Amino acid sequence: MAADWLGSLVSINCGPTLGVYQGEVSSVNQTSQTISLRQPFHNGVKCPVPEVTFSAMDIKDLKILNIRGGGIGNGFTQTVSFGGQGGRGGGGGGRTAGAPAGSAPMAVPGRADPSGMGDGHASPQQQQQQQCSKSYGEKHMMEMAGQNKGSFRRRHNSWSSSSRGGNQATTPKRNGVRNGGKNKDDECFGDGVDDDLDEDFDFEGNLALFDKAAVFSQIDTSSRSRGTPEKQQTPARYRHDENILEAKPVTYRQIAVPQPGTQEYCTDTGLVVPSVTYELHKRLLSVAEKHGLSLERRLEMTGVCASQMALTLLGGPNRLTPKNVHQRPTVVLLCGPHVQGAQGISCGRHLANHEVEVVLFLPNFVKMLEAITSELSLFNKTGGKQVSSVKDLPTSPVDLVISCLDSHENATLREQPWYRAAADWANQNRAPVLSIDPPVSGREAAVESKWALSLGLPLPLSESVGRVYLCDIGVPRQVFQEVGIKYHSPFGCKFVIPLHSP
Structure with missing residues (x-):
């Protein structure tokens, strides 16, 4: 049971x-x-x-x-x-x-x-x-x-x-x-509501009732009867950093020069930056010096901007950290006895202050500029290494080479032995090269660089200098107007910006 x-x-x-x-x-x-x-x-x-x-x-x-x-x-x-x-x-x-x-x-x-x-x-x-x-x-x-x-x-x-x-x-x-x-x-x-729910729905049979060709033919016929509508204008698409509510259209030519150079560049935001001749560039710096922007101030600004760009090229915060003292980057500066060389020494001083191993090459000269002497005195107090012979430069590849060998005024330096030896060492070393204030096009640099840093307004440069960057050396707008340049700053929130070919 x-x-x-x-x-x-x-x-x-x-x-x-x-x-x-x-x-x-x-x-x-x-x-x-x-x-x-x-x-x-x-x-x-x-x-x-x-x-x-x-x-x-x-x-x-x-x-x-x-x-x-x-x-x-x-x-x-x-x-x-x-x-x-x-x-x-x-x-x-x-x-x-x-x-x-x-x-x-x-x-x-x-x-x-x-x-x-x-x-x-x-x-x-x-x-x-x-x-x-x-x-x-x-x-x-x-x-x-x-x-x-x-x-x-x-x-x-x-x-x-x-x-x-x-x-x-x-x-x-x-x-x-x-x-x-x-x-x-x-x-x-609700009685009788679920009486028919036990039967499966016939999807294939229901789909067979849909005549797709007839429906699309009806849609086409209806579209032709109404006529083709006019093409609507696609609304503008804005980037995340663009202002949607613009009071007036943007003027991309905000800089106009009386004697434009042979080249034009544009920034990341589309602003046109024309190149200037070396004569106009020299006159701009002369007027700025009369208004108080002395050579020492320009050297300091150039050194800060160039060192900031070099630190970014070396890896920035991913490379220069207190926990990475065993991999400190090494930078070699090749400088000549002129203003461009003094700019390189100023850059080396700031790099040495940021825990970068700096090797400064500067030949021994009987007479040097006062600016070079003062900059060299400050550099020697940072702990950087100074050499006067190419034989004392590192034999192994370094992280970065900064070339300041060329001068805008004296082209005969390129024939001297120390210049050719330093240029050969830089070309044989596998490190990338950054040129500060390179010469104008037509005077090809002996050192082929990957990046070039221009000051204030760019000069017409050759393609061998690599990608062109522009740094702000602090020239006031009134100084630009005094030499006949209509100027609005293209730098925005930065002191160093890249330039592109239009």
Whole structure:
């Protein structure tokens, strides 16, 4: 008899302390009065253990949710006696309404049972035993039992939707019949709504009804009848650093020179920067010196800008950090006895102050400019190395070479041995070269550089100097106007900007 209940889905109420369990009956032991559930749910939550065993002493109520094989009750939820012995509460742990302790399980007749009250007039005891159960784990239990999901879509509590049909008239109602013979659950959730949901939707058949060629032909015909609309103007697209609300259009030619050079450059923002002749450049510096921008100030500004550019080329913050003292970059400066050489010495002083290994090449001369003497005195106080012979220069490749060998005034220096030796060393060394204030086009530099730094306004340079950069040496706007140059600063927030060919 106990084997008949194996595989059935039951709900066991163990009181407010232990709660309610649902699961599939895996074993029933009549001797020890225990029952075990496989894959149990506790208060609607799946238990972490695969099996739970209950004693008849702990069971307050046992409801059969589904009987294996569709046997007794034909899907009714039944309340049966478990047969508890001497249970708590005066009637045993497994008692039912009207069932004495220790009695055998009571068989409740189903709708198809001819011996029962199949006409729907059940006794009060049977009506109580046939009440629906909205248990916590009903949905999970039905899935575990392999039931058809469509039979539970209406959330009926007392019978499966498979029972609808000819036997529906004999189905017991929970709270009677009202509103034209509808059950209260059908009235709430809508009877007949899910009748056609069991059929799969035919996607292929529905797609075959769509005539794509006819639809596109209709669209083309409609477009031709309306006429082709005029091409709309594409709205302007702005960069993240551009102002959307512009009061007036930008004038990209903000610098005009009376004697333009042979070349023009443009900045990253599109501003045109014309080149100037060396005569106009020399006159601009002369007027600036009269207004107080002395040679010492220009040397300092040039040294700061050139050293800042060199530090960026050396790696910037990725290379020059306190934790990277074992890889300090090495820079060689090749300087001549002129103003351009003094600019290189000023740059070397600032590089040495930023923990860069600086080697300064400057030949021994009987007479040198006062600016070179003062700059050299400051450089020697930074700890940098000074050499006067090419033989003392590093034999291994260095990080950067800064060339300040050429002069705008004296072109005969290129014939001297020290100049040729320094140029040959720079060309043989595999380090990149930065030229500061290189000569104008037509006087090719002996050292082929990768970058060139011009001062104030660029000179017309040859392609051998590499990419051209422009640095601000602090010439006021009024000085530009005095020499006939219409000038608006192209530097923006920087002191060194790249120039491009238009």
